[in-house]
Amino acid sequence: MLLDKPIVQNKSTTYRSVTSKDSGLFETCARHTSRYTARSLQSIYLCDACTRALVVGAFNDRAPVFHGETFKGFCGLCNRKRNVTQRQWFVCGVCWNVVLAYQKSMAASAAVREWWANEVQPNFPNLTLEETEQVVLAAYSRKGKTKFVEAATLSMLDFVVSDSSTNPPTPLFHIEQKTGPGAIDEMTIFQLDVNDYNDIVGAVQHTNIPSYIVHVQAVQEYNFPTRQTIVKGLWWTDIATLQSHQKKIAQRRGEDKFAISYDAKAFSPIASFGSEIAKSGYKKLMARAKKLTLIE
Numbered sequence: 001m002l003l004d005k006p007i008v009q010n011k012s013t014t015y016r017s018v019t020s021k022d023s024g025l026f027e028t029c030a031r032h033t034s035r036y037t038a039r040s041l042q043s044i045y046l047c048d049a050c051t052r053a054l055v056v057g058a059f060n061d062r063a064p065v066f067h068g069e070t071f072k073g074f075c076g077l078c079n080r081k082r083n084v085t086q087r088q089w090f091v092c093g094v095c096w097n098v099v100l101a102y103q104k105s106m107a108a109s110a111a112v113r114e115w116w117a118n119e120v121q122p123n124f125p126n127l128t129l130e131e132t133e134q135v136v137l138a139a140y141s142r143k144g145k146t147k148f149v150e151a152a153t154l155s156m157l158d159f160v161v162s163d164s165s166t167n168p169p170t171p172l173f174h175i176e177q178k179t180g181p182g183a184i185d186e187m188t189i190f191q192l193d194v195n196d197y198n199d200i201v202g203a204v205q206h207t208n209i210p211s212y213i214v215h216v217q218a219v220q221e222y223n224f225p226t227r228q229t230i231v232k233g234l235w236w237t238d239i240a241t242l243q244s245h246q247k248k249i250a251q252r253r254g255e256d257k258f259a260i261s262y263d264a265k266a267f268s269p270i271a272s273f274g275s276e277i278a279k280s281g282y283k284k285l286m287a288r289a290k291k292l293t294l295i296e
């Protein structure tokens with residue numbers, strides 16, 4: 001389910017549905033579509049609209065098992081300061097990490113849209129930024145296709161920029177957003193999962209338009225008992241430049257995923273992105289990006 005932005009809070013739609021014990025769903029993960037034992041009772045502060053969105057999008061229509069107190073704080077999903085209520089669900093540890101990451105992704109994509117509107121759009125009025133892959137709330141279920149097969153046919157990354165002076169508009173390049181707690185200036189290594197790399201290369205080959213990557217530095221600040229995501233900075237690179245800074249591929253510690261390490265010098269401060277567009281850097285980039293191949 002796509003989460004419409006901005007979420008409109010309608011005071012008349014107070015959300016207090018509960019999953020009761022009779023449902024037989026106590027101590028099972030709300031996000032796991034098939035029955036999965038999870039005794040951990042997780043707690044998060046959410047506005048009513050976001051609770052509803054999580055229930056429908058991520059929790060298989062399972063309402064919270066408990067609604068607690070309501071007060072002014074930062075919503076754990078939309079990141080806005082508003083009336084939030086404590087909500088509890090049974091959710092397993094793996095799924096809970098996914099849920100906790102939503103606030104960060106939403107804040108990061110809002111920061112990319114804001115940067116575009118304030119810094120880029122005024123100088124390039126013909127270019128439009130479209131968010132193609134909004135933050136998707138999803139339940140946990142096994143996928144049929146392998147990640148590798150998906151990458152080869154992927155046509156959408158997070159954003160696409162088009163020239164709207166033509167009819168129909170001409171897509172010029174993708175922007176893939178990556179979010180992390182670090183500032184590029186203070187990093188020596190930038191890591192990307194092999195799957196993410198393949199998604200980008202796959203989409204570039206499939207759509208025949210190149211891709212830039214924007215790193216969004218987003219940190220969590222605790223306004224107890226709620227927490228807020230704060231975006232501190234943005235940096236950019238392109239997929240070919242990033243690949244030319246590859247240092248090694250290694251298994252992530254304690255996980256079965258492989259990650260690629262790059263020299264963080266591949267990235268530039270976001271302020272220089274305007275000159276990349278001004279000189280149509282994306283045209284030259286496509287020739288370089290064409291030569292990239294998926295990593296198996």
Ligand SMILES: [Zn+2]
Nearest residue numbers: 047050075078
């Ligand atoms: Zn919210």
Ligand SMILES: [Zn+2]
Nearest residue numbers: 029032092095
């Ligand atoms: Zn789960």
